[in-house]
Amino acid sequence: xxxxxxALGLAIALAGTACVKRGxxxxxxxxxxxxxxxxxxxxxxxxxxxxxxxQDAVSVPKWMLSxxxxxxxxxxxxxxxxxxxxxxSDAAKRTGGRVTLSKPLRCAAExxxxxxxxxxxxxxxxxxxxxLGRCGAHTPARPYAFAVKATPDVTDAQIVAAExxxxxxxxxxxxxxxxxxxxxxxxxxxxxAIVSIIAGRHLMDVSGPAQPNARGExxxxxxxHEPAEALSGFINAGNHGVKPCRPNPHLKLPRFxxxxxxxxGDATAWIDVVARRPGRLMSNTVGxxxxxxxxxxxxxxxxxxxxxxxxxxxxxxxQVLQGVNQYRQSAGLGAVALAPAQTATNSKFAPYYFDPxxxxxxxxxxxxxxxxxGLMAGWDVQGTIQAGSILSEAISGTSSGQAWVELVAxxxxxxxxxxxxxxxxxxxxxxLAPQNKGxxxxxxxxxxxxxxxxxxxxxxxxxxxxxxxxxxxxxxxVRYPSGDLEAQAALIHQxxxxxxxxxxxxxxxxSGAVRRAVLPFSSETNFLDRVQLPKELLxxxxxxxxxxxxxxxxxxxxWGQFVLLVIITNPPSGQAVASGPRVMRTL
Numbered sequence: 055x056x057x058x059x060x061a062l063g064l065a066i067a068l069a070g071t072a073c074v075k076r077g078x079x080x081x082x083x084x085x086x087x088x089x090x091x092x093x094x095x096x097x098x099x100x101x102x103x104x105x106x107x108x109q110d111a112v113s114v115p116k117w118m119l120s121x122x123x124x125x126x127x128x129x130x131x132x133x134x135x136x137x138x139x140x141x142x143s144d145a146a147k148r149t150g151g152r153v154t155l156s157k158p159l160r161c162a163a164e165x166x167x168x169x170x171x172x173x174x175x176x177x178x179x180x181x182x183x184x185x186l187g188r189c190g191a192h193t194p195a196r197p198y199a200f201a202v203k204a205t206p207d208v209t210d211a212q213i214v215a216a217e218x219x220x221x222x223x224x225x226x227x228x229x230x231x232x233x234x235x236x237x238x239x240x241x242x243x244x245x246x247a248i249v250s251i252i253a254g255r256h257l258m259d260v261s262g263p264a265q266p267n268a269r270g271e272x273x274x275x276x277x278x279h280e281p282a283e284a285l286s287g288f289i290n291a292g293n294h295g296v297k298p299c300r301p302n303p304h305l306k307l308p309r310f311x312x313x314x315x316x317x318x319g320d321a322t323a324w325i326d327v328v329a330r331r332p333g334r335l336m337s338n339t340v341g342x343x344x345x346x347x348x349x350x351x352x353x354x355x356x357x358x359x360x361x362x363x364x365x366x367x368x369x370x371x372x373q374v375l376q377g378v379n380q381y382r383q384s385a386g387l388g389a390v391a392l393a394p395a396q397t398a399t400n401s402k403f404a405p406y407y408f409d410p411x412x413x414x415x416x417x418x419x420x421x422x423x424x425x426x427x428g429l430m431a432g433w434d435v436q437g438t439i440q441a442g443s444i445l446s447e448a449i450s451g452t453s454s455g456q457a458w459v460e461l462v463a464x465x466x467x468x469x470x471x472x473x474x475x476x477x478x479x480x481x482x483x484x485x486l487a488p489q490n491k492g493x494x495x496x497x498x499x500x501x502x503x504x505x506x507x508x509x510x511x512x513x514x515x516x517x518x519x520x521x522x523x524x525x526x527x528x529x530x531x532v533r534y535p536s537g538d539l540e541a542q543a544a545l546i547h548q549x550x551x552x553x554x555x556x557x558x559x560x561x562x563x564x565s566g567a568v569r570r571a572v573l574p575f576s577s578e579t580n581f582l583d584r585v586q587l588p589k590e591l592l593x594x595x596x597x598x599x600x601x602x603x604x605x606x607x608x609x610x611x612x613w614g615q616f617v618l619l620v621i622i623t624n625p626p627s628g629q630a631v632a633s634g635p636r637v638m639r640t641l
Contacts, residue, residue, distance in 0.1 A: 282332075
């Protein structure tokens with residue numbers, strides 16, 4: 055099972071804005087993306103890391119779920135008056151309301167208990183995830199199962215009396231901090247009692263059917279319980295696609311509403327809900343929901359192609375590379391290469407990242423975040439990096455790199471990283487569990503600036519503005535010829551003009567052509583579809599935009615960065631160049 059916090063998405067956190075007066079020089083260029091230095095990264099490996107811990111688990115090629123307890127997404131009411139149920143209810147009461155009994159988890163506990171009864175171990179992570187999703191669970195949860203020898207004349211109450219002290223202590227320890235969802239299920243066989251417990255962090259509440267409406271949209275309403283300054287959702291589409299869920303812009307966190315378009319041909323589709331805590335650099339999965347069509351039972355699990363367990367870290371790395379490239383090839387994308395020096399660095403730090411203590415922030419930035427950002431920096435990658443991403447995941451029941459790729463690729467966030475078209479290189483850092491009963495891996499991916507022609511990048515930003523305006527029910531922008539701006543962008547790339555000089559020169563020419571004042575601004579960023587848009591681009595009147603893009607690398611920085619130049623040729627009245635071009639920096 056997963057022993058990490060789940061798949062980590064792209065960092066979105068480091069944003070700032072600087073205004074400069076017209077006619078002044080640009081401030082000294084600074085990196086849009088800020089990363090731990092190599093020295094700071096090395097300081098995090100200051101003690102031997104603990105070995106990777108995974109549960110005993112069994113991998114099967116297929117599994118059919120038994121008749122399901124029908125549940126609704128987010129349903130948290132169920133009554134279990136059995137001796138085991140009363141024990142779990144008592145444990146929940148001792149927390150003063152921080153633990154809620156969950157009907158979807160009750161369903162999952164039963165399904166995993168039946169698997170345990172047949173195989174003597176829990177299912178591995180891919181099947182665990184399917185069971186949780188099909189039962190209607192919406193947050194990651196961890197199962198635990200055990201068998202107690204008991205002849206038929208021994209009652210459940212007697213077994214609970216004998217086991218309750220140790221089990222109650224374990225539950226109290228598990229529930230000591232934070233909010234949790236939990237459930238328990240038990241059954242009797244001939245001379246044994248099987249008990250299955252499942253519990254997970256109660257990271258969010260969600261309601262609404264996990265089924266598409268007449269328009270093919272899955273609409274989720276919820277509240278996130280973790281402090282969060284940003285939240286977003288993504289849904290799988292077909293075998294390779296991912297679509298963003300549309301947020302309701304009128305709701306403020308912790309409340310949210312996500313509208314996720316389900317592809318017409320999909321019987322099921324995973325939805326990832328990710329959030330970023332204040333002060334944290336990385337986004338974590340707070341919810342994972344399996345959407346399905348009401349006329350599709352979706353009771354059978356089938357693993358992918360048979361895979362060979364890795365017996366060494368280099369073998370695991372090779373399997374991951376092969377699996378990623380096979381997946382990209384099936385999506386019509388080019389192959390990626392292993393970055394050998396960066397892979398060695400990832401391998402050095404992976405054991406420290408998967409130490410559970412690394413994910414505790416202690417009032418500051420968690421060590422895991424610092425490691426992740428330090429590896430994303432790609433200090434050992436050759437070339438000018440345009441963007442990077444990181445995925446972290448652990449798998450139990452197998453040490454196969456191909457199975458790891460299959461698990462990651464089943465989630466929207468995993469697909470987004472593995473199938474990013476510009477990616478050319480990746481670094482892999484793996485940790486194998488003792489006796490190769492599982493594995494955990496960090497994968498970092500990198501794309502590069504390899505052209506001075508940025509017309510497609512300018513169009514990407516223009517499309518982003520149109521998409522954001524569409525979220526607010528506003529019409530698309532209008533494209534104004536950008537020849538003057540492109541010429542100035544080339545001077546910036548050559549070091550012959552500052553941003554302010556370039557924008558001022560282009561503004562004067564365009565202002566003379568349109569015979570009115572214009573409004574210029576710029577942004578230095580690594581992601582053109584994450585720029586913080588000024589309010590002038592979100593007015594009712596569609597803006598007319600001249601857009602140009604170039605790139606540069608600040609000395610000493612890990613990555614290069616885009617320089618985005620925009621001139622609004624029809625700004626709202628009174629919003630023209632009175633205070634000069636605005637220079638914005640954002641990751």
